[in-house]
Amino acid sequence: MNPFAEALDLITSGDLYVWEVILRSIRISGSALAFAMLFGLPIGAAIGLSRFRFRRPVIALVNTGLALPPVVVGLAVFLLVSRSGPLGGLEILYSPAAMILAQAVIAGPYIAAVSLAAADSVPPDVRLQARALGASPLRATLLQLREVRTSLVAAVAAGFGAIISEVGAVMIVGGNILGETRVMTTAIVLETRRGNFGVAVALGVVLLLVALYVNLLLLLLGRWSIRRPLSS
Amino acid sequence: MGSPRLAAGLAGLVSGIALLGASCAPQPATVVLAGTTSTHDTGLLDSLVVAFRADHPQSRVRAVAVGSGEALELGRRGDVDVLLVHAPAAEFQFVEAGHGQDRVPVMYNDFVLLGPVDDPAGVRAAGTAADALAAIARHGAPFVSRGDSSGTHEREVALWAAAGLEPGGRPLEGPAREPAVGEAAESEGVPGWYMESGQGQAESAFIASDRRAYALTDRATYTVLKDILELEVVLEGDPALLNLYSVIVSSRAAHPEAAARLAGWLTSEAGRAVIARFGQAQFGEHLYWPLVVGESLPFPLPGGSPPPSG
Numbered sequence: 314m315n316p317f318a319e320a321l322d323l324i325t326s327g328d329l330y331v332w333e334v335i336l337r338s339i340r341i342s343g344s345a346l347a348f349a350m351l352f353g354l355p356i357g358a359a360i361g362l363s364r365f366r367f368r369r370p371v372i373a374l375v376n377t378g379l380a381l382p383p384v385v386v387g388l389a390v391f392l393l394v395s396r397s398g399p400l401g402g403l404e405i406l407y408s409p410a411a412m413i414l415a416q417a418v419i420a421g422p423y424i425a426a427v428s429l430a431a432a433d434s435v436p437p438d439v440r441l442q443a444r445a446l447g448a449s450p451l452r453a454t455l456l457q458l459r460e461v462r463t464s465l466v467a468a469v470a471a472g473f474g475a476i477i478s479e480v481g482a483v484m485i486v487g488g489n490i491l492g493e494t495r496v497m498t499t500a501i502v503l504e505t506r507r508g509n510f511g512v513a514v515a516l517g518v519v520l521l522l523v524a525l526y527v528n529l530l531l532l533l534l535g536r537w538s539i540r541r542p543l544s545s
Numbered sequence: 546m547g548s549p550r551l552a553a554g555l556a557g558l559v560s561g562i563a564l565l566g567a568s569c570a571p572q573p574a575t576v577v578l579a580g581t582t583s584t585h586d587t588g589l590l591d592s593l594v595v596a597f598r599a600d601h602p603q604s605r606v607r608a609v610a611v612g613s614g615e616a617l618e619l620g621r622r623g624d625v626d627v628l629l630v631h632a633p634a635a636e637f638q639f640v641e642a643g644h645g646q647d648r649v650p651v652m653y654n655d656f657v658l659l660g661p662v663d664d665p666a667g668v669r670a671a672g673t674a675a676d677a678l679a680a681i682a683r684h685g686a687p688f689v690s691r692g693d694s695s696g697t698h699e700r701e702v703a704l705w706a707a708a709g710l711e712p713g714g715r716p717l718e719g720p721a722r723e724p725a726v727g728e729a730a731e732s733e734g735v736p737g738w739y740m741e742s743g744q745g746q747a748e749s750a751f752i753a754s755d756r757r758a759y760a761l762t763d764r765a766t767y768t769v770l771k772d773i774l775e776l777e778v779v780l781e782g783d784p785a786l787l788n789l790y791s792v793i794v795s796s797r798a799a800h801p802e803a804a805a806r807l808a809g810w811l812t813s814e815a816g817r818a819v820i821a822r823f824g825q826a827q828f829g830e831h832l833y834w835p836l837v838v839g840e841s842l843p844f845p846l847p848g849g850s851p852p853p854s855g
Contacts, residue, residue, distance in 0.1 A: 488751075489743045493740070495743065506743075507694040508615045510618070
């Protein structure tokens, strides 16, 4: 059967397993994305909009975060939350919480690096004009970021793409436990190991469809923020 | 797809990649050996490949570690040439369907049931593996299943059946069914104590250790990992726990001669010597026992005295 037909079949068959795995993927990667935005966007915007000594080395450092191998992040989080680790008392190893933590660490640099590049491209006179017209410093900053909102949406999309498709970290800290920590990517690995290549490919197609859906939502969000007046 | 320039560019790109690939490809026929995750996690697979290369410097062999389920599927497709697997029931089906030939049992060790030191389900008192699983189900004690159609998973399912239970503890109804895709997921009936990791031998043991759960694993993996696992062997020695590894040559092997040479070596005196020596230096005990063709299977199971042919 062709993978697209099989993917459609998987989604429409009302198979609880598939839906459960899809929803868990979205829930975990969505939560991780929210956390990553909390620290990624401000860091990226702050570095991109300001001028200070050693700015270039700092930018290089942020961009290097893009090269963080997910599997290494997974290993670090594993050691952190495993029973003998510093956060072992939380007992979150092999749980969604550990997966969210790992994915937030992976997505953060993506969001920071892309939003940094976006903020960096804002012409400085935007701020000067805004300030001259009486805008507060915070207002001026928001106006600057508004200039590059499309790129900021791209930053969030990049972060989401990095983690929804990531398998190394969630496998290590989540454990791929059925009904608890099995997400789309780890399910794909499992079906491959079982020799069910057709199902594995179909799940891959489902993953892409989910990513497409989320990106459409992000685009809508970006457009909504354009129409919305800045002042309330 | 209309533009001829685009088409030409694509063709150029593809042929470039192909050339690049070809230049890296080894000249002599490369035989691909599919081993199990358990033999890879312990290091046996690599040792066998190194020793084979030393004996046959002109031969090329590459080993991949996959679950027995995937190994058989890869063998059916002709993507791997020789299989070293431990899922007897699936192997017989595989050979019967004409996907492979020359199945030769080559070595064995045994499965052991691992559990928390305090043994909440009282498995140590159980006489057989089936009784042990029944006790675990009765107590609802945490149990980590591989759940990945591997040889170990196949055996676990068989042991549940021997206990008259479905994996997860429900009584069996009617004849055993072929497990379907995501079937494991009919989570309505599967209670919380039964966890499916869908991962390899070592990873599943780690999860069991963290969750203070029971798990079925092979003795070699346990020996290699026992220092970092907070688990003990709570049941061993049941003949139903014999773990038999066999070599099979895929019917669609790309290089049948080279594949037969590798399979022949694995089952030869030289191959068996590597298997017998493996792990002695590091762990001071056999991890696998080589098997002599035609010799009857050894009982009682290893863990104690070496078999006659060692």
